[in-house]
Amino acid sequence: MTIQDRKQRENEARRRAILSASRLIAETEGWNALTTRRLAHEIEYSQPVIYAHFDGRDAIIEAIALEGFDELATVLSSARLTTADPRQALLALASAYSDFADRSPALYEAMFVARSTLSFANAATPDVMRAAFQEIVSAVRPFAAGRPPGVLAEVVWAALHGVCTLKRGSRLGPEPQSQRLEIIVGLVAG
Template sequence: MSIQTRRERERAERERLIVAAARELAEAEGWDAVTTRRLAAEIEYSQPVLYSHFKGKDAIMAAVAVEGFAELAAELRAAGTAVPPGRAALTAVGEAYTAFARRRPALYDAMFTLTVGLPFATPEAPAALRAGFEELSRAVAPAAAEGDDPGLLTETYWAGLHGLVTLMRSGRLPEEAHDRRLALLTGRFAAGAA
């Protein structure tokens, strides 16, 4: 039994290594630089080993994305609970979200623009993902006016943040005015709370 478990442990360790290498490579040089050959070289195994752990490159990226969801959720939670609920919390969460996206662009891409295989608005969605949405929701829901669905309002605010981040990252919006745009967005959403 012990031998078996040791092998499973080593195997799990190697899987962790693959995900970590993919993430590091992506954060250092972008996802274009993450090829199966480079990844294999990085972990000092041959290419086919990757496919004994993951169905394909997409699955590796999805694993990286899940890591990202957990970190984003944690940062949103920290930001949202550091200030009293209300407008300040909404501002704090919005800033934490966009700061995360700007600090970890490759991670953010894996989470929200590249990978398509992950379930989202369903119960099968990764727990970390739902947790992140929950954090956002806690800050947004108080701003719901009478008759507004808090969940939908959260999704809409989230979309605003996501739009700001992606348009800025791809050069469609100039970087320098980001803070003011974010303040505008947050202001419009906080208005309902008063």
């Protein structure tokens, strides 16, 4: 089976190469710069090889988004657990979310802006996506006060998503983002 193994290893390595090259291109030059020709040149294979690994350009973006959910869940979790104080924990989570969006805007776009066949908020939702959302739920639960924690978490998430995307699109004023995050936390945590 060693030959099969080697082929499988090579296949997986190439799949990873496609994903990391795509991510690098998207993060440095935007998703529009990710063309199949450019990508093929970058991984030093011809275009059809890409289609042996992914159904098409959109499938690559979705695979990258899935990577992102895993990373975001980790980031949010460690931020939330830096303190036992619920209010400070919520602020830490909000800052971590905003930093994540700032540091990897293309990744963030793939996860939360791009049209996608990934299913959110239902039975078919992948575990990594659930995990990321559950971090927000955990952070807001102490402040639920009768409100459904899941819906409150959606609202807080929406506020964070809004300030991140609007800021990214130069649609907000010059005030530092931290000011907006503190207002969000203040509204929730009283």
